[in-house]
Amino acid sequence: MACAADDSLVRNGDFENGDSNWEAVHKDKGTFSIEENGGIDGTQFLRLKPSDSAYPALYAMQQLIKPPIEGGKYKFRARVRLSEDYASRMPMVEVNFKPPRSDKVQFIHVEPPKDAEPGKWTTLEADIDLPEDVPHLYVHLFVFGAMGHVDFDGVEMVAAPVAKPKK
Numbered sequence: 001m002a003c004a005a006d007d008s009l010v011r012n013g014d015f016e017n018g019d020s021n022w023e024a025v026h027k028d029k030g031t032f033s034i035e036e037n038g039g040i041d042g043t044q045f046l047r048l049k050p051s052d053s054a055y056p057a058l059y060a061m062q063q064l065i066k067p068p069i070e071g072g073k074y075k076f077r078a079r080v081r082l083s084e085d086y087a088s089r090m091p092m093v094e095v096n097f098k099p100p101r102s103d104k105v106q107f108i109h110v111e112p113p114k115d116a117e118p119g120k121w122t123t124l125e126a127d128i129d130l131p132e133d134v135p136h137l138y139v140h141l142f143v144f145g146a147m148g149h150v151d152f153d154g155v156e157m158v159a160a161p162v163a164k165p166k167k
């Protein structure tokens with residue numbers, strides 16, 4: 001079932017190596033922890049707990065992916081779980097990159113459906129058409145908090161199988 005970790009551009013997207021490769025941003029707006037049991041991809045997962053003091057705070061973990069990055073079609077996927085008491089704007093996972101010879105950063109983001117059930121893992125997916133030679137790529141995991149927390153696991157970006165062109 002699980003894709004080989006080596007196939008993913010995202011490193012340690014399953015958090016089995018703790019917070020390696022990840023970095024908290026907007027550090028004054030929340031805290032993170034690596035939880036030991038109950039992940040959906042392996043056992044460990046990331047928990048982001050936004051600060052309750054600065055609604056609507058934006059708190060995030062990010063990963064910078066450096067070249068060489070092969071262009072092509074990718075499937076970006078993340079598993080997200082809201083706590084029962086999470087009350088805020090939906091969390092969001094995002095990939096962004098700046099194509100070579102362009103000043104315009106491209107953002108691809110996806111969030112859980114409005115009816116996502118708290119306490120259950122939801123799989124988020126996006127198709128990404130990555131140009132060749134992007135100088136770098138960022139993956140962001142955002143929460144916009146007031147209360148509660150959000151869990152993340154199984155963050156990956158793998159080359160999509162080559163499909164026949166649609167007519």
Ligand SMILES: [Ca+2]
Pocket residue numbers: 014015016039040041042043044045153154
């Ligand atoms: Ca995991």
